[in-house]
Amino acid sequence: MQAEEKMTLEQWPAAPERQTLEAKNKFLGFWFFLGGETVLFASLFATYLALKDKVPSPDHALAKDLFEIPLVFLMTMILLTSSLTSVYAMYHMKNFDFKKMQLWLGVTVLLGFAFLGCEIYEFNHYVHEYGHTFTSSAFGSAFYTLVGFHGAHVTFGLGWILALMIRNAKRGLDLYNAPKFYVASLYWHFIDVVWVFIFSVVYLMGMVG
Amino acid sequence: MENNQMNTSNPKIDLDFRRKQNAEEMRHQVISFALMILFTIIAFVAVGAGFSAWFTVPFILVLAAVQVAFQLFYFMHMNHxxxxxxxxxxxxxxxxxxxxxxxxxxxxxx
Known part of the structure; x- marks a missing residue:
């Protein structure tokens, strides 16, 4: 069973994402990376919590003036749903159904773009309505660094999944690319993990005061 | 070779079993998705309802931690x-x- 050998449904292993040595290494290395990302985001959260509402003068907008429940709720639902659609994609990957996997990855990517669009609108709104910019206050810097870093992860994830989908469109599933799809979906779930803390710590706690 | 092993000698039985197992896992993932949506709504409602911050902040942090556990153990397969x-x-x-x-x-x- 070579990694790039054409496979049939009967031959397809139960854990295609960890079948070859390369796949096992990729799996281990990627989880190590996610452990590191946890620490990285923790440092940004810690900075944000320490600098929240630290503004040079009272005319600057504070967290409770900026955030609005409906938009954040919508963004949360979009990202949570995109996490489920990427779970669907991996379900079809395990059942060796390449077309359905591509379809659900496509839905995931569309939801990701919708999320990104909301975030761009949101940042634009803060800058033009409230004068809340990256350089306006320590609060602004900490906010845009944390939330923007998450947005950058979403952007990178979209590029990654799209590249995999296009690169493998005519190749179909094999043991060489199955771990690539699997790892990309882990990354997408991790983006959602970070967002759960962003909407709780930044937005909801910001509105509580 | 360890990497080349199939689960049983009969691929057909193997396939049926695996399909069932995958469907079972999918069911768990859909349930955890529904719970995650529910927890998210509870967190937003708790903030909208305007309880004291001493109650709301720990409460939404606990909800976030539970959601993340679902995400890691079910969606990211850490329970495997x-x-x-x-x-x-x-x-x-x-x-x-x-x-x-x-x-x-x-x-x-x-």
Whole structure:
């Protein structure tokens, strides 16, 4: 069973994402990376919590003036749903159904773009309505660094999944690319993990005061 | 070769079993998705209802932690066998994350 050998449904292993040595290494290395990302985001959260509402003068907008429940709720639902659609994609990957996997990855990517669009609108709104910019206050810097870093992860994830989908469109599933799809979906779930803390710590706690 | 092993000698039985197993896992994932949506709504409602911050903040943090556990163990398959190393990596990450957040908050506040 070579990694790039054409496979049939009967031959397809139960854990295609960890079948070859390369796949096992990729799996281990990627989880190590996610452990590191946890620490990285923790440092940004810690900075944000320490600098929240630290503004040079009272005319600057504070967290409770900026955030609005409906938009954040919508963004949360979009990202949570995109996490489920990427779970669907991996379900079809395990059942060796390449077309359905591509379809659900496509839905995931569309939801990701919708999320990104909301975030761009949101940042634009803060800058033009409230004068809340990256350089306006320590609060602004900490906010845009944390939330923007998450947005950058979403952007990178979209590029990654799209590249995999296009690169493998005519190749179909094999043991060489199955771990690539699997790892990309882990990354997408991790983006959602970070967002759960962003909407709780930044937005909801910001509105509580 | 260890990597070339099939689960049983009969691929047909193997296939049926695996399909059933995958469907079962999917069911668990859909249930955890429904619970995650529910927890999210509860968190937003708790903030909208305007309880005291001393109640709301710990409450939404607990909801976030539970949601993340669902995400990691069901969506990211950490409940499967062979995830000892990922557990080690993630739990050490969480440990350092907590230490770092406590350190930043206490150093800048006090």
């Amino acid at each position: 066998k062979g995830h000892e190393a990922p557990m080690l990596f993630m739990f050490s990450g969480v440990f350092f994350a907590i230490v770092m957040i406590i350190a930043y908050l206490t150093i800048i506040w006090w």
